[in-house]
Amino acid sequence: MLFFKNLKYQVFIISVLFFNTTINGQNGINAKTFYKHDKYLSSDKMEGRFPGTKGNNEAASYIKRYFKKYGLKEFNRNYYQTFKLFVKEGINKVKSDSVNTQNVVGYLEGSDEKLKNEYIVIGAHYDHWGWGGQNSGSKKKEAFAIHNGADDNASGVSALLCILQELSNAKVKPKRSIIFISFSGEEEGLLGSKYFVSHLPVEKNAVKVMLNMDMVGRLNEEKQIYMGGAGTFPNGVELMKKLGENSTLNPVIHAGEVGGSDHVSFYKAAISAIGFHTGGHPQYHTPEDDIDLINIQGGALVSQYIYNALVAIANDPQQLYFIKQN
Ligand SMILES: [Zn+2]
Known part of the structure; x- marks a missing residue:
């Protein structure tokens, strides 16, 4: 009995090791974790995570739980930054209404005595x-159905949590401090990020670069990850190119073209900002943007690439400053 038990245990260990190395590749972020977060956040239980609803609050509480688990500190003893949002009539069964929603925010203190007073922001x-x-903003307004948003933007949050977990496992922490944030109210016009930028928990001059992930779950066969704003901080384009050479991805890098999502709120406030995505698709803003269409291996690869970028920027010995793009 004991022998069999042991054998079973050994088989278990071997298969765990095999499974992990297979899906991890040589790196730490794995597809299984990426899938877990995306599946939960895009499940029907979340009812499309509309601001002011139970599903939105449950998603926030899920994110908060992981922020806490992986050791992020709170600003003002609270992971939530609450703000008001006005919902127009005819959205989500709602008559026009003002609702409360929240950004989820936490930070990891930098390891360098001096540079820890500077902050890199990563968000989704x-x-x-x-x-x-x-x-x-649905493309199928007549279909009153749950918009699960597995790509938009459960995928970005999934990447955010994978990156955080990886960072929590790292023996040496980055030199600059890192703020992790998950915004609400993006779909209504970048409202969460606008609120955050106008209510920063640290001095504005201390915020050096913002990295944003919105729709990173549909990596195509050419493995193209698109980014805008790489030229808004020193040597950004070169860095993103170099990181691409050490990965299996094909980065499509724009120095400018800062547009489309929450990083715009930072850029408009003259904070360097780069936005990542894996491209549009027919299911964009429809109830069909679902988990079965997510490229989970791709999501893990993209997360690893952005993790490497985040760490490189947070450790960059040169001065970081804003570069305006046209
Ligand atoms: Zn969207």
Whole structure:
């Protein structure tokens, strides 16, 4: 009995090791974890994570739990930054209404005595279109159905949590401090990031670069990860190219073209900002943007690439400053 038990245990260990090395490749971020977060956040239980709803609050509480688990500190003893949002009539079964929603925020202190007073921000919005409706941004307004948003933007949050977990496992912490944030109200016009930028928990001059992930779950066969704003901080384009050479990805790098998501709020405030995504698709802003279409291996690869970028920027010995792009 004992022998069999042992044998079973050994088989278990071997298969765990095999499984992990297979899906991890040589790196730490794995597809299984990426899938776990994306699946949970895009499940019907979240009802499309519309601001002010139970599903939105549950998603926030899920993110908060991992922020805490992986050792992020709170600003003002609270992971939540609450703000008000006005919902137009005809969205998500709602009559026009003012609701409370929240950004989820935490930070990891830098390891360098001096550089820890500077901050790199990494973020991804967690809200989506709920049940859609006439005044929503849904491409299928007539279909009153849960918009799960597995790519938009459960995938970005999934990447955010994978990157955080990897960082919590790292023996040497980055020199600069890192703020992790998951925004709400992005779909209504970047409202969470606008609120954050105008209510920063640290001095604005101390915020050096913002990295944003919005729709990173649909890596294509050419393995193209797109980014805008790489030229808004010193040697950004070169760095992103170099990181691509050491990965299996094909980065499509734009120095400018800062557009489309929450990093714009930072850029407009003259903070260097880079936005990542894996491209559009027919399911964009429809109830069909679902977990079965997510490239989970791709999501892990993209997360690893952005993790490497984050660490490189946070450790960069040169001075970081804003470079305006046209
Ligand atoms: Zn969207």
